[in-house]
Amino acid sequence: MTTRTIPAFVNEPFTNFSLEENKQAMLAALAKVKQEIGKDIALHIGKDKVMTEDKIVSINPGNVDQVIGNVSKATKEMAERAMQVALQTFETWKKVSPRERAEFLFKAAELMRQRKHEFSALLVLESGKNWGEADADTAEAIDFIEYYAREMIRLSETNTHQPLVKIPGEDNQLSYTPLGVGVVIPPWNFPLAICVGMTTAAVVSGNTVLLKPASATPVIAHKFVALMEEVGLPAGVINFIPGSGAEVGDYLTTHPKTRFISFTGSKEVGLRINKLAAETAEGQIWIKRIVAEMGGKDGIVVDETTDLDVAAEGIVASAFGFQGQKCSAGSRAIIVESVYDQLVEKVVERTKALKNGLPEENCPVGPVIDKQAYNRILEYIEIGKSEGRLLTGGGKAEGNGYYIQPTVFADVSGKARIMQEEIFGPVLALAKAKNWKEAIDMYNDTEFGLTGSFYSQDEDRIAYALETMHCGNLYINRKCTGALVGVHPFGGFNMSGTDSKAGGHDYLLLFTQAKLTSRKI
Structure with a gap:
């Protein structure tokens, strides 16, 4: 894969819908998306598209007679299959250079930018956002992709993130290596931006992901997964497995091969995930890492x-x-x-x-x-x-x-x-x-x-x-x-979560581990 000169990060602009051309573009996107909704959507487990009889039915909360999609619902057995695929894929994906991993993200950001109103239109229909809120959600998703791609490149440059003290006779280097297979559980309220941010941060860092989207908004999550497949992301890096939190969520949280859980949602669910993940399963050789954003008052x-x-x-x-x-x-x-x-x-x-x-x-x-x-x-x-x-x-x-x-x-x-x-x-x-x-x-x-x-x-x-x-x-x-x-790294204190600071310089560190190598010269 060819590399490019990477310009400085700039936030994606919001659309001014008071301009007639932008208004008409959004109306056209809504009309197009309406023609595409209501379809059956498969799980993505590696290269396989798995259609199940049991479905999550996503409806328009503003017009409850309108079905947005019928999304296949994973079982524990399917979750285990996805875990094995993710484990196998991790062995090759972790060896892909950070720059090459970032290039997949840059391509995805460009495609999403070209189809911005289509993503926003689906958000309008599935999550009940008005045009401005949906446009901001899509813009933030593009920002996350662009920002984390640049962050991975920055972290991969030798000793630029944490310059080490020099001593005679040794060459010391600090590098950031991926963790493994992670479970990503995004919320329904920013079903594109936060889903995209959590997932791309994990994969650009070299991890593979089991993505379990919110049951209220799985169709927009699938549109993102399909986009990543379109840009050529290797099969098995992102595995799309919507399902019950009590069944699939708990199973993967307690799985001995789960290396980290990235969660955004309620305090109650976040605390349950933290408690379940704290128990060491048979065959588990690490402490699971929890990245949680749990709300506020x-x-x-x-x-x-x-x-x-x-x-x-x-x-x-x-x-x-x-x-x-x-x-x-x-x-x-x-x-x-x-x-x-x-x-x-x-x-x-x-x-x-x-x-x-x-x-x-x-x-x-x-x-x-x-x-x-x-x-x-x-x-x-x-x-x-x-x-x-x-x-x-x-x-x-x-x-x-x-x-x-x-x-x-x-x-x-x-x-x-x-x-x-x-x-x-x-x-x-x-x-x-x-x-x-x-x-x-x-x-x-x-x-x-x-x-x-x-x-x-x-x-x-x-x-x-x-x-x-x-x-x-x-x-x-x-x-x-x-x-x-990039402007306001986001995360909170106390019961608001682990203060993960999404969209900031610290975030990718949560999906990597620092390795010090010292060589006598």
């Missing part, structure tokens, strides 16, 4: 010195972007009492302007992902009615899907359930603090620690917030969602 703190209109925009965008279904979503805001009433009014005004509707029509607020999430969020809204003052929303919204009104509660105690528990839906809790320091203390009063924002114009207060607000990603005077690859 993210908050925005606002003091009296800030621009309240700017803060209101940031709060509403953080709370209701993609219906609040982001681990980074700002589901609580803590406001100093001197500007509390003013800011609450501005937040409610902006929230009421958000309209529910079909994602394919690019409505600001679409459906939540499935019936289980729908029922759970509505239960939390009922809890919120006893814990705070309902200002807007508070129930179901119209539509042939899982639509819920953007909901705001005021005067909520910091200890309330809707202030402490991750709801993962369009629900915002507002709390009042006596002063900015108490507001920061209330922000920190959570078991999570993923993202946060602090709005202030006082530099001393900002310095205090930077030091004391305990989270992996802290933003000043901007919303707490929207991390960019």
Whole structure:
């Protein structure tokens, strides 16, 4: 494979859909994708495409009568077969040069860029994202591919990552070698970007992967797998095995040949994976590595010195972007009492302007992902009615899907359930603090620690917030969602996971092990 001069990394631009040509291109992509949905999709186990009778039926959460795909469902026996293929493939894949592995990613990024609207259109239909959210998801996927390809090349260059102290008479080198076979379990809320990022980071590092996508969004994951096959990635490097978490997920997590598990999802599932992986299986000769991002109860703190209109925009965008279904979503805001009433009014005004509707029509607020999430969020809204003052929303919204009104509660105690528990839906809790320091203390009063924002114009207060607000990603005077690859390495503290810092210089180290070689000269 020929190599090329690698330009510096640049983030993929977002599409401006206010331009007529871009709007028409997206409409054309939606029409094209609609003609392709509803098909049966096979497992990918090495070179084999395996069609099963038992299927995962993916439906459009915004139009529940529309089937996106019927995806073959793996059994434990099929998972074992995929494991054996991945083990065998690893023996050859690990010997492929880092530069050559990166070239597969560069090709994939270019193809995805050419078909960007098609990937986004499928996201709109399968996950319920509006155009802007879907476009950002696809752009992030391209960014991950490009960034991790460059990172692998950088790490492979002798002693550039960790320059060693020189001593006379020895030649010492530090290199990064792959781990082995990993299980990749991505979430449904960023079913392209995070799936792509987790998978490409592992394979460009020289590992082989068993990819078990989220059951709500397996079709977009398959579109990515098919793309990697198209660019010539050797069969068996990525094995596509959708299936039950209780059956396939647990089986592979406890498998003695599993070297690492890369997971993004709920706290409860992440802790279960961590517990199962900690048990040493018969024949296992390593400690399994866990890379976990598990969600958050993210908050925005606002003091009296800030621009309240700017803060209101940031709060509403953080709370209701993609219906609040982001681990980074700002589901609580803590406001100093001197500007509390003013800011609450501005937040409610902006929230009421958000309209529910079909994602394919690019409505600001679409459906939540499935019936289980729908029922759970509505239960939390009922809890919120006893814990705070309902200002807007508070129930179901119209539509042939899982639509819920953007909901705001005021005067909520910091200890309330809707202030402490991750709801993962369009629900915002507002709390009042006596002063900015108490507001920061209330922000920190959570078991999570993923993202946060602090709005202030006082530099001393900002310095205090930077030091004391305990989270992996802290933003000043901007919303707490929207991390960019290479710009905002992403990952959190406490029950938010292992602080893996996806999209940063440390990430590929999680899929490699450092080997020191010393030669007397």
